Amino acid sequence: MSGYRAIAxxxxxxPDGARGARSSGHDRDEPVARDPSARDxxxxxxxxxxxxxxxxxxxxxxxxxxxxxYIASQQDRFVAELRELCAxxxxxxxxxxxxxxxxxxxxxxxxxxxxxxxxxxxDGAPALVVGATGEGRRTLVGVQHYDVxxxxxxxxxxxxxxxxxxxxxxxxxxxxxxxxxxLLLRMQAVEAHRAVFGELPIxxxxxxxxxxxxxxxxxxxLLALEPRLTEADGALKEGGAIDSEGRPQLSLGGKxxxxxxxxxxxxxxxxxxxxxxxxxxxxxxxxxxxxSLMGADGRVRIAGFYDAVRKPSATDQDLLERMPFDPTSVxxxxxxxRFAFGRSDGEATRASVFEPTCNICGVESxxxxxxxxxxIPAEATGKVDFRLVPDQDPEEIAALLRAHLDRxxxxxxxxxxxxxxxxxxxxxxxxxxxxVAAVAEEAFRKPAVLIPSSGGTSxxxxxxxxxxxxxxxxxxxxxxxxxxxxxEHILLENYxxxxxxxxxxYSIFATQA
Ligand SMILES: [Zn+2]
Numbered sequence: 001m002s003g004y005r006a007i008a009x010x011x012x013x014x015p016d017g018a019r020g021a022r023s024s025g026h027d028r029d030e031p032v033a034r035d036p037s038a039r040d041x042x043x044x045x046x047x048x049x050x051x052x053x054x055x056x057x058x059x060x061x062x063x064x065x066x067x068x069x070y071i072a073s074q075q076d077r078f079v080a081e082l083r084e085l086c087a088x089x090x091x092x093x094x095x096x097x098x099x100x101x102x103x104x105x106x107x108x109x110x111x112x113x114x115x116x117x118x119x120x121x122x123d124g125a126p127a128l129v130v131g132a133t134g135e136g137r138r139t140l141v142g143v144q145h146y147d148v149x150x151x152x153x154x155x156x157x158x159x160x161x162x163x164x165x166x167x168x169x170x171x172x173x174x175x176x177x178x179x180x181x182x183l184l185l186r187m188q189a190v191e192a193h194r195a196v197f198g199e200l201p202i203x204x205x206x207x208x209x210x211x212x213x214x215x216x217x218x219x220x221x222l223l224a225l226e227p228r229l230t231e232a233d234g235a236l237k238e239g240g241a242i243d244s245e246g247r248p249q250l251s252l253g254g255k256x257x258x259x260x261x262x263x264x265x266x267x268x269x270x271x272x273x274x275x276x277x278x279x280x281x282x283x284x285x286x287x288x289x290x291x292s293l294m295g296a297d298g299r300v301r302i303a304g305f306y307d308a309v310r311k312p313s314a315t316d317q318d319l320l321e322r323m324p325f326d327p328t329s330v331x332x333x334x335x336x337x338r339f340a341f342g343r344s345d346g347e348a349t350r351a352s353v354f355e356p357t358c359n360i361c362g363v364e365s366x367x368x369x370x371x372x373x374x375x376i377p378a379e380a381t382g383k384v385d386f387r388l389v390p391d392q393d394p395e396e397i398a399a400l401l402r403a404h405l406d407r408x409x410x411x412x413x414x415x416x417x418x419x420x421x422x423x424x425x426x427x428x429x430x431x432x433x434x435x436v437a438a439v440a441e442e443a444f445r446k447p448a449v450l451i452p453s454s455g456g457t458s459x460x461x462x463x464x465x466x467x468x469x470x471x472x473x474x475x476x477x478x479x480x481x482x483x484x485x486x487x488e489h490i491l492l493e494n495y496x497x498x499x500x501x502x503x504x505x506y507s508i509f510a511t512q513a
Pocket of ligand 1: 145178179212238239
């Protein structure tokens with residue numbers, strides 16, 4: 001059972017709180033070595049160096065081989081396809097556009113030789129597009145999505161989000177980085193492989209969902225329609241990025257999430273603040289309840305919260321030590337002198353990979369308009385997300401949270417948990433990871449950086465956990481690509497490199513020890 005469904009069921013047990021608002025708690029992988037807010041900064045184009053138009057496709061690779069030449073010969077068509085896919089405004093609220101995108105992906109898979117490409121459906125949810133091609137000892141499953149984050153606020157876009165624009169060696173559109181560019185280049189890499197190297201020596205199976213940006217609520221149900229869909233030797237995750245030094249970042253896991261809506265009501269209506277001697281204030285109730293969740297040291301105070309946290313393995317520790325982390329620039333982006341909770345640079349790096357969080361996303365109560373209004377609020381609401389690490393279970397954390405509130409005397413504080421996803425951290429010493437590191441280093445000409453877990457969430461537990469399958473990213477997003485933000489874009493130079501790397505992966509993975 002997926003975390004989401006477990007949590008959805010649980011919300012019936014708790015008083016109905018401020019439900020309805022869809023959280024934005026779920027997001028794509030966010031490499032820790034980079035400032036986590038970089039992707040959310042409006043107008044991130046302002047400070048970034050202008051991309052150069054490249055006169056050659058892969059100049060740094062040094063000399064064009066057959067694969068480079070093939071990619072160069074197809075680049076106009078490949079970019080035209082990217083623009084066509086990105087023109088479909090498939091936000092969660094637009095069912096027709098989601099259907100159009102699903103059909104587009106199914107047809108594109110068929111054109112790339114996935115004869116069985118088809119759409120699977122449950123409960124009116126957006127289709128899961130699946131298809132397989134190639135044959136060999138190993139199977140690689142590509143876990144991707146075609147839905148996108150809402151493009152609002154539109155006025156911050158320099159060109160309309162669904163009229164893909166190509167300029168200065170970049171393509172601008174909502175979803176071009178997260179995740180349509182990555183999705184498409186993995187398909188185009190199949191074509192490139194067949195054209196240059198011949199038949200695929202492995203089976204490649206795509207699982208392309210349409211609800212990733214909403215927390216993948218139906219993915220487990222869709223996969224259960226055909227249990228063999230997740231039988232594979234490794235998973236290529238959505239997305240993927242390079243860091244500010246151009247090093248490919250290979251993410252081997254992601255944190256889970258539990259998103260909670262809090263609500264407390266203390267009176268039938270607001271009251272004159274002269275009555276604050278004896279009327280209960282909802283804002284105070286909520287504030288005290290939230291304050292009970294975490295100490296000033298950043299340690300979550302919910303009993304049992306850390307019980308299931310898996311100790312990092314020796315390999316995890318080793319990867320952590322080798323992870324580049326530039327604390328000064330990470331602090332500079334948000335203008336702080338010190339990390340939260342008195343954490344040292346080393347502690348902050350470690351926590352970003354291995355520690356769960358308790359984060360207040362927003363609080364609302366009483367009067368916050370201009371001037372003053374002396375009032376005792378009768379109601380207060382708040383939103384909190386917990387990013388979870390292996391082997392925390394969102395459903396169990398929700399139960400521990402309820403028990404904590406009751407034990408601390410906050411039985412009147414309601415919460416509903418709408419969204420839950422399990423964390424997943426795959427093995428680092430797997431043939432797939434070695435193969436991806438090799439092809440990424442070849443294409444980007446920089447050492448790959450292995451990240452045991454990013455701070456973000458993706459639905460890999462549902463796909464990988466039963467078989468403890470390795471999973472990894474191989475992509476081209478650059479710092480400031482603006483995923484989830486206005487002016488989202490990719491640099492074509494990186495796109496061609498990632499396409500090259502992916503095409504090579506389909507060969508290398510077949511025999512990688
Ligand atoms: Zn994504």
